[in-house]
Amino acid sequence: MPTEDNIWTAGLIVIGDEILSGRTQDANTAYLAKWLNVEGIALAGVEIVPDDMDRIVGAVNRARDAYDYVFTTGGIGPTHDDITVDAVARALDRRVVIHPEAERTLRSYYGNDITEARLRMARVPEGAELMPNPVSGAPGIRIDGRLFLMAGVPKITQGMLAGLQGQLEGGQPVVDRTVGAWTGETAVADVLVAVEREKPGIQIGSYPFWREGKVGSNFVIRGRDQAAVDDAADRLMTALREGGTEPVDGAI
């Protein structure tokens, strides 16, 4: 399943009109990305789609074809616009069934306040397992060990991910190192190209900023081999020194 260089990939589908209207700032992409890094999995693409059946089905099928793992956030609540379960079931060509354990959990969580709407949250695509939700009653959904339907509320999403920690097959975790310097990124553009070319598997991102009236940049070196990352960092620091700028080992 992973690419030739043993990099496992994941895609995220963020589902919800509230993100596309600008009402809610998505926070799950950045959190999931960092969580995946630790598991040795690269977040390789994100789609943000509205609460629309065809759009969700399309995004799920594209992501299943493209990545080892697929995560979704949003649309698994109790209301009329929560259609993620139905859309994923349609994408997988499966029926939607009630998961008995989910129903028990919801009934015990809500007690006498259980309603038909709340029981909708026990619906899953046939054959699915549950992802425990340590924050509120409604569980996440896990399908075939590679498709994960999670809540949209970040605190709940993060709780569901915590329960999944260490359970996914991945490659080497990503390591990174940051080199900072009081110079613009353009000043060392050539060096960045050269180092990336010489070091396969190493990526360098440059992040210029303006602060206290001065131009600076942080250079983030990322890879899966610590020695190669350190080597690239050394080369970059040497080049910065030769250019007349004293680098900092770490972000400025």
Added chain:
Amino acid sequence: MPTEDNIWTAGLIVIGDEILSGRTQDANTAYLAKWLNVEGIALAGVEIVPDDMDRIVGAVNRARDAYDYVFTTGGIGPTHDDITVDAVARALDRRVVIHPEAERTLRSYYGNDITEARLRMARVPEGAELMPNPVSGAPGIRIDGRLFLMAGVPKITQGMLAGLQGQLEGGQPVVDRTVGAWTGETAVADVLVAVEREKPGIQIGSYPFWREGKVGSNFVIRGRDQAAVDDAADRLMTALREGGTEPVDGAI
């Protein structure tokens, strides 16, 4: 170009490894969404892709087919991983050329510090116009009046959008109204369905929260017709009252 109900749509492509690695939290999606609302254009989809030629080309072509307008953020800086111009040129099957006005702007901005890397920022797909950049030297790029290549740094993106204000053809701006209530969204799920069904063009989002040990929800009613939005808000407030909860006109 707009859909039958006179809704103009836009797609956004967020370009950059730094977003997918979790290092940087994307802020441009929410800002662009709100900016578009005012212009009468709906942000209808977002893709986040890495600094990868094929991935950017694919996303640009999908978005051109799907939406009236296409925006990109990121990848128009001076360094080796800034390949948005090349990718968009390839998607459009155009040459990359130097835009003389962009070159003049860059030369005057950088003065004696002009370098080959910095001059890369004058490269545009053939036939493109410039989007003024009030923050730093490098302009954004506007193609055929419907494709907009903007910077990734939010302050610069926002400056480029400010220069575009009022220039895009759109439909009716979106108006919204929020009704809050100290009840869960599940309590009024049926009412939400009924109101949406009776009022075409009206969408209601429900946003539950837990605060001070209590469950509450804000309901956001959105549409392009103020009277219809107000009407839907009234119906929802009546239903909440009938259910024994006094609603608030506005967010809690």
